[in-house]
Every structure is written in C-alpha cells, then in structure tokens.
Amino acid sequence: MFTHKRADFGQDFIFGAATASYQIEGGQTDGRGSSIWDTFSATPGNVRDGDTGRVACDHYNRWPEDLDLLADGGFDAYRFSFAWPRLIPEGTGAANPKGIDFYDRLIDGMLERGLKPFATLYHWDLPSALQDRGGWMNRDIAAWFADYAVLVNSRFGDRLAATATINEPWCVAYLSHMLGIHAPGYRDIRAAARVSHNVLLTHGTAIAALRAEGAKNLGIVCNFESAQPASDSPEDREAGRLWDGVFNRWYLDGLFKGRYPDDVLAQFGPHMPQAYTDDMAVVSAPLDWFGINYYSRSLWAHDPRRSAFPLRQVEGPLEKTAIGWEIYPQGLEDILTRISDDYTKLPLYVTENGMAEVEGTDDPRRVAYYDAHLGSVLAARQRGADVRGYFGWSLLDNFEWAEGYDKRFGLVHVDYQTQKRTPKTSYRAFQTLLTGANNPR
Numbered sequence: 001m002f003t004h005k006r007a008d009f010g011q012d013f014i015f016g017a018a019t020a021s022y023q024i025e026g027g028q029t030d031g032r033g034s035s036i037w038d039t040f041s042a043t044p045g046n047v048r049d050g051d052t053g054r055v056a057c058d059h060y061n062r063w064p065e066d067l068d069l070l071a072d073g074g075f076d077a078y079r080f081s082f083a084w085p086r087l088i089p090e091g092t093g094a095a096n097p098k099g100i101d102f103y104d105r106l107i108d109g110m111l112e113r114g115l116k117p118f119a120t121l122y123h124w125d126l127p128s129a130l131q132d133r134g135g136w137m138n139r140d141i142a143a144w145f146a147d148y149a150v151l152v153n154s155r156f157g158d159r160l161a162a163t164a165t166i167n168e169p170w171c172v173a174y175l176s177h178m179l180g181i182h183a184p185g186y187r188d189i190r191a192a193a194r195v196s197h198n199v200l201l202t203h204g205t206a207i208a209a210l211r212a213e214g215a216k217n218l219g220i221v222c223n224f225e226s227a228q229p230a231s232d233s234p235e236d237r238e239a240g241r242l243w244d245g246v247f248n249r250w251y252l253d254g255l256f257k258g259r260y261p262d263d264v265l266a267q268f269g270p271h272m273p274q275a276y277t278d279d280m281a282v283v284s285a286p287l288d289w290f291g292i293n294y295y296s297r298s299l300w301a302h303d304p305r306r307s308a309f310p311l312r313q314v315e316g317p318l319e320k321t322a323i324g325w326e327i328y329p330q331g332l333e334d335i336l337t338r339i340s341d342d343y344t345k346l347p348l349y350v351t352e353n354g355m356a357e358v359e360g361t362d363d364p365r366r367v368a369y370y371d372a373h374l375g376s377v378l379a380a381r382q383r384g385a386d387v388r389g390y391f392g393w394s395l396l397d398n399f400e401w402a403e404g405y406d407k408r409f410g411l412v413h414v415d416y417q418t419q420k421r422t423p424k425t426s427y428r429a430f431q432t433l434l435t436g437a438n439n440p441r
C-alpha cells in the first residue's frame, strides 16, 4: 500500500480518477456524430492492432458501475470529458437530445454518489464535420468551440465542480499536426505552427464566452515533461532546452505571460498565422485553476540533419513502464514548483498521473509509482505550490490512442471480451488511503 496517509494532504485536498470520452464510452449510437478518432483509427496503420474506440469500455451503457467503482474507492471527484460529437453531431448547429440526456444522467449519477464532476470540454474527439472545414487549422474553430462550450455550460454548468476547456493542447497541436501520431495525423510544420496558436486562441475565446455566461471554476489542462539534455555538450543542452520550449514553455508562456517563447517561434519561422500577436490577450485570459498532467521525463540530443527543430529523443537509462516512459517522480515536483514559482499562484491540480502495463501483469510497480508521485505532490506543496488535488490516470484500462488497448493505465482492469471490471492492487491502495479499509467488492 502507500507510505502516505490521507491526512498528509489536508482535509480539503481532492483525490480523483480520470478518463476521457473517446477512450471509454463506445456508444457510437443515439445520434453521436463521427469524430476524427473514428476516422483515424479506421485507417489501417494508425492504431496498434487496428483497435478503435467503437466499443471501448462500453461506458455509455456501464457508467453506473463505473461511478460505483469511484465511490467505493473513496474518491472525491471524477475527471471526465464531454464528447463534442455526441452533443453536437456536426460540431456546430443542432444539439443531440440523446447526447444531452446521457451526460445529464452521468453527472446526476456523480452527484448522487458524492463525486465532484471535473469536466473537460475537449479531449481530442473533434467532430469529423469540423475537420472537413479545416479543423484546428481553421481559425474559425475558436468560434465553433466557444458555441459548444456555451451549450455545455447552459445544460450542465450549474452541476460542474470545475471545467477545463482543452486537454493537453500540445497533443492537439504538435503530436497531431507535426508528428502525425494522433488524429488527424498531419506531419506539417505549417499546420503545427497554426494549430499551436489556434488551440490556445480557442481556449481563450471559450473562456471569454463562458465568463459572459457567468461560468465559474474555469481552467485548462496541459501536459508537461521534464525535458533534459542527453549529454552535457552545449548542443545537447540546447536541444533539451528547445524541447522544454516546444513541450512546456510554449503553453506556460502563452497562457500566463501572453507571449510565445522566442526559441520555438524561431523554429516555426514564417509558418505562424498572420497577426497572431493580436490574439495574445485572449490566449492569456485569467483562469481560476490550472491542470497539470505528468508522466515522465525525456532526453534530447542535437540533430544537425533537421532544418527545423534540430533535435532527436534519446532513450534514457531509468526503469521504464510498459509504454517505454522512464519512471521519474522528481519531474512532477519540479514542474509543480516551477509553475508556482515562475508562472502562476493559481490553484493547481495534478489532473493526470499514472503508468501503463500490459495485459495480465497488474504491475506490482504501479503502487510504488503512485506512491512516489504522491510524495512529489507533498514535496511541491512543502515548497509552496498550491496543489489542491490529484487525479490518477486512469480509472479504467481503456483505448490508449495509437497504442490501442495494448497499454493498460487503469486502476481497474477491463476484460474487453466480457467488459468485466476487476480492481487492481493500485485501486486497493487508493481505497485504503481514502477509506482506511480494503473493501473487496
């Protein structure tokens, strides 16, 4: 079990578990529109084993059981995401009554179980109809998303404990438009530059629209890596710093300083949208809280073969999880204190942290992984970071994007043939931490 006690975090600290719509819902029915992940995963070669989110964890039908798992585990909150195409099938225009009904019942189910609903408006399942109109490369997405955000707020806002606009803008932009690993699968520096700005413009535009509606407890969730040089050479040190700019500082500087870092702008060069600087006041709209997703560190070396972003990742020597990410808890303490010291004194939430295993392992290291990272949260709080909560990723084994169902992050095992849920050792560790008992269901 964990070495920490619930009291170590203070009585107001929130513990939760997190999921995302496309990764768990399935339920491609009842008026749900197509998303870019439906088309991306249907395209051979994009997802391991040809897996798709067509069924996933069947959460669309099994959500009461999943909420019971959260309540029985003693969690205070549930971080979930709305599926834009389930609520507005074409992305703009008419809402889907059955989609609204689903989230009405889901949110009421949380409240009935004493679970605080921590909502994310966008966790990557863009309506395909909007991709047809240019998707994130079209600056109009800011208005499309703001209208969607206002709809969500009008129907559910009074019951939400917190609302994040977007999950992991780096993944929406760079991973999906520069590296092509996620939907829509572009490998285009010009697309990446424009989406790297449009995703934050969209966030800020939605914040303004939600503020006009009187919405409260608004934030955004960004993912961070401890970006380090692969060697002490000046070139590698510069490579580590540049990746820190690409992954971390682009979003921190944009959101909290109203400007993008010069070293990354220099790499994007002429590909940035015209007059983007006019948008920076919107991009850096004041927030009520900030979400940090953290998993690992990465090592970088100079790569002179590349004309832009001249760097390449180097495999590190530390113990790794099943998805190949080094176990580096210090990085969580470092990023939390860096954000608190250099960027914002807003309330911070660790909105995702966890480790992957493969089928059949119930990886004994997972309890130690969580224990060490919870220790980093305590250390960051000791150093002055106002960390208010921690969400384990994920409640359930689920569709891990390009890795399909092969990589399992769940506190609860899912047998995808039977949809049977089985709490893992790490679930029991949280249950003991949060309830003081180990209550086998």
Ligand SMILES: OC[C@H]1NNC[C@@H](O)[C@@H]1O
Residues within 6 Å of the ligand: 020, 023, 168, 223, 293, 352, 393, 400, 401, 409
């Ligand atoms: O890779 C693990 C997780 N990382 N953050 C976003 C989630 O959707 C992923 O499953």
